[in-house]
Amino acid sequence: MTKIKFCGLSRTCDIENANELKPDYIGFVFAPKSRRYVTYEKAAELKSRLSSEIQAVGVFVNEDPQNIAKLLQDDIIDIAQLHGDEDEDYIAQLRLLTDKKIIKAFRIKTVKDIKIAEQSTADYILLDSGAGTGEVFDWGFVKSIRRPYFLAGGLDARNAASAVKALYPFAVDVSSGIETDGVKDKTKMAAFIAAVRKEAGL
Secondary structure (H helix, E strand, O other): OOEEEEEOOOOHHHHHHHHHHOOOEEEEEOOOOOOOEOOHHHHHHHHHHOOOOOEEEEEEOOOOHHHHHHHHHOOOOOEEEEOOOOOHHHHHHHHHHOOOEEEEEEEOOOHHHHHHHHOOOOOEEEEEOOOOOOOOOOHHHHOOOOOOEEEOOOOOOOOHHHHHHHHOOOEEEEOHHHEEOOEEOHHHHHHHHHHHHHHOOO
């Protein structure tokens, strides 16, 4: 069954809505340049309100591994998602600091990008069109992939079911597709959950 990740949550009401709708994962963005950026302190407050049934993912761009490990050790996040230029040496360094799961994001523009992503030593890979651009990439590139992955990039309630039906990804990751005027919208969050779970037969 395809899992669901709501990314970029930053308000108490976002957490309350997630607790009600029960995605498998939520994401806190720790990249300062993002409009969805949250501080470590804010993330800790939000995580304290999050249902124990939902895992919190921390999204980082070229962050110091020590800072990521500290957030994992303090249970502010459960999984680290690397969304910058982190290479295999970086992942190996992070592995020395934590045994928690790692997701590595890749921008998919060609079949070669898929091959590179498949070779990652991260626990999971995330396939996106860019750095949170909210655009869909060519899903045809993904058909041959042989490992679990998070599908991101331009997903919303209108195309999520098609993605699940065509690709059977391990998880679908949505952020801008569940927003109105730049903030999370409960109606869109609910519609996205319903679309994915209907296709999964739930």
